[in-house]
Amino acid sequence: MSQENTEMHRSLKTRHLSMIAIGGSIGTGLFLASGSAISEAGPGGALVAYALMGVMVYFMMTSLGEMATYMPVSGSFSTYASRFIDPAFGFALGWNYWFNWAITLAVEINTAAIIMQYWLPDVPSWMFSMVFLALIFGVNATSGRSFGEAEYWLSMIKVITVIIFIVIGTLTIFGIMGGEPVGMKNFTVGEAPFVGGIPALLSVFVVAGFSFQGTELIGVSAGETENPEESIPKAIKQVFWRIILFYIVSIFIIGVLIPYTSPNLLGGDVADVATSPFTLVFKRAGLATAASVLNAVILTAILSAGNSGLYASSRMLHSMAKSGQAPKVFAKVNKRGVPINALILTAMVGAVAFLSSIFGESFYGLLIAASGLTGFIAWLGIGLSHLRFRRAMKAQGKDLGVLKYRAKLFPFGPLLALALCVLVIVGQDIPAFINMDWGQILFTYMSIPLVLVLFVYYKVRYKTKLIPLQEVDLDNK
DSSP: OOGGGTOOOOOBOHHHHHHHHHHHHSSHHHHTHHHHHHHHHHHHHHHHHHHHHHHHHHHHHHHHHHHHHHSOOTTHHHHHHHHHTOHHHHHHHHHHHHHHHHHHHHHHHHHHHHHHTTTOTTSOHHHHHHHHHHHHHHHHHHOHHHHHHHHHHHHHHHHHHHHHHHHHHHHHHTTSSSSSOOTTGGGTSTTTTSOSHHHHHHHHHHHHHHHHTTTTHHHHTGGGBSSHHHHHHHHHHHHHHHHHHHHHHHHHHHHHHSOTTOGGGGOOOTTOGGGOHHHHHHHHTTOTTHHHHHHHHHHHHHHHHHHHHHHHHHHHHHHHHHTTSSOGGGGOOOTTSOOHHHHHHHHHHHHHHHHHHHHOHHHHHHHHHHTTTHHHHHHHHHHHHHHHHHHHHHHTTOOGGGOSSOOTTTTHHHHHHHHHHHHHHHGGGHHHHHTTOHHHHHHHTTHHHHHHHHHHHHHHHHTOOOOOGGGOOOSOO
């Protein structure tokens, strides 16, 4: 197959890259799940959990950034795992990540249909889902730049919403809107600011982890980014501060204005936007139309996630096909640089998974469970690949001066990120272990045996081995 038929165009700009990562991180996890996090662990516990997760994600992103600027490839961390650790590990990581985003695409178009029924309750939800799937597919099939532009503006809506929320929330705290100043009394009500001790903190830590998933899209899109040596470090720096600012400040405002004992914070259901803590704060400020407006914002957040999901999974499949870990037909790109065959397969899997949600809810539930830990497993793979990358450079006598960007506080930062990532994976369902509920344990941790099956299959079939540090390929970019 000719080079022209397998190479994608470098059409994404730095502004696209920053918004792609932000768009993958600011969504229903902030707009909806943040309320239940405060309810469970108190305002102080939620702040600590989200701050720690933000630190973990930052170090993970700097690890990915170091490798992506040195070796920018689309579907990056699967390639890094194959080259720096073991091809079997890269195979398992890549297919698992592809599967996760294909299922996520189904979840998002299903959720978007639920949101639309807020305005049009008499229209069958599957019609909305098919329209949204066609729309997302069309954007991705046009070009990498069209995806970047769509994601830029979808993410911009979310960013503007959070900024407006912060301004209105601050004005409400000081009594400029919504009546009397509230002070910090909700940080001391009941058991606040820390509620439920370490178990509650760990539980919220897991919720925060899901909220931040999607930041790794910076690495996935590296192969299509103009001047990745400059744009990736810049995007990482911007994304870290924006995410920390948006999440930490937003959760602080919610914790100040709404007591953790409020039953309204126990919501978080996309079918009822009135349960969103953002809606509650807006209403407290006297904005009665908040629910309808925020419903539209959450719809853009969901479409953004689906758009990113189709992009990420098709690029991962394309990358694996180029390396021989998927059928070569998926390595083909069209004249606009889009891996069209990979895109079609991913959209078809997403559509089938969506239909299973209609005709077989139990099977759909299994699909969701099977993809549940994939994002954390990807982060784990990034951290391990980076440690091996650095060890290989040392073993081969490479000068670190060749790195255009270096991970911060190495090796402490990446090791801390790895430790926190393992903590999140293990802590997914502590009550199930306490109660010895093996059915629930299998359901929650299903992603782990699936990755192991993929790893063992490839290792046995191709007799791969852990690549000796002296043999790690650091030169073929």
